[in-house]
Amino acid sequence: MQASLVRADGLQIVFRSGRATHVAAQDVTFNLAPGESVGLVGESGSGKSSIGQAIAGLLQPSAGTIDIAPSTAPWPTVQMVFQDPAAALNPRRPVRRLLAEPLEVLSRAMARTVLQGRAVDDLVVAAARAVGLRDEHLQSLPHELSGGQRQRVCIARALLMQPRVLILDEPTSALDLTVQAQILNLLSDLRREHGLTYLFISHDLAVVRHMCERVLVLQHGRVVETGASDQIFAAPAQAYTRRLTEAAQMQPAI
Numbered sequence: 001m002q003a004s005l006v007r008a009d010g011l012q013i014v015f016r017s018g019r020a021t022h023v024a025a026q027d028v029t030f031n032l033a034p035g036e037s038v039g040l041v042g043e044s045g046s047g048k049s050s051i052g053q054a055i056a057g058l059l060q061p062s063a064g065t066i067d068i069a070p071s072t073a074p075w076p077t078v079q080m081v082f083q084d085p086a087a088a089l090n091p092r093r094p095v096r097r098l099l100a101e102p103l104e105v106l107s108r109a110m111a112r113t114v115l116q117g118r119a120v121d122d123l124v125v126a127a128a129r130a131v132g133l134r135d136e137h138l139q140s141l142p143h144e145l146s147g148g149q150r151q152r153v154c155i156a157r158a159l160l161m162q163p164r165v166l167i168l169d170e171p172t173s174a175l176d177l178t179v180q181a182q183i184l185n186l187l188s189d190l191r192r193e194h195g196l197t198y199l200f201i202s203h204d205l206a207v208v209r210h211m212c213e214r215v216l217v218l219q220h221g222r223v224v225e226t227g228a229s230d231q232i233f234a235a236p237a238q239a240y241t242r243r244l245t246e247a248a249q250m251q252p253a254i
């Protein structure tokens with residue numbers, strides 16, 4: 001069996017407001033092996049984002065464990081990219097600042113390891129180029145960029161933290177189809193170049209089929225089916241998955 005980089009075991013995520021409780025995830029168990037891209041699919045409200053946030057350390061599960069293989073990096077090696085890049089970026093900061101700030105707030109020890117003697121601005125320029133932004137974009141405010149360019153900024157900002165795992169939460173859902181394809185190609189290239197591991201959250205199975213070797217299908221917070229993408233798409237075992245794949249076939253191909 002392949003070593004796992006991330007292991008979620010028996011995850012339960014419960015939201016409480018007043019007396020009401022809502023179980024967003026129940027007994028969710030899965031592995032992410034180094035370098036693989038795993039899709040997390042399911043209808044709206046099935047718990048995809050909640051699970052992604054728990055893996056990224058942004059949300060505390062009510063039960064269960066998340067183990068991330070030890071690394072030599074003294075900073076979090078899981079980064080998250082969200083659906084809406086405009087909401088994720090401070091509208092008053094130019095791109096250069098947006099990219100530099102997470103590096104500037106690192107502790108001295110972390111900064112030494114991340115920067116390795118390089119200037120923050122050199123890393124910022126390199127990261128912007130690596131995601132296909134032009135140098136003049138560094139002066140731009142988020143609203144002066146296109147949606148695709150803003151998502152490139154978010155991806156660059158995540159990459160600057162040298163993650164091993166990226167949680168991609170509907171990273172192209174807010175983009176039109178041509179731009180969507182460009183960002184998906186960028187993500188594929190970056191995964192190959194940096195040996196990254198992806199948890200790719202999407203309600204769009206056509207995108208997941210394109211991006212992921214393996215799929216977890218969620219319904220009402222539970223994993224109801226899991227397997228290789230090809231197999232899930234060719235012969236889904238569950239009626240629920242069949243419904244999702246049929247809906248995907250009605251959408252334009254990537």
Ligand SMILES: Nc1ncnc2c1ncn2[C@@H]1O[C@H](COP(=O)(O)OP(=O)(O)OP(=O)(O)O)[C@@H](O)[C@H]1O
Nearest residue numbers: 015022024042043044045046047048049050051203
């Ligand atoms: N902060 C919160 N407080 C209360 N309930 C929440 C909270 N966040 C999510 N939920 C509920 O938990 C369930 C799962 O939500 P989640 O966002 O994880 O689903 P999802 O599969 O990502 O949905 P979508 O595809 O619509 O983004 C939903 O019923 C949602 O209403």
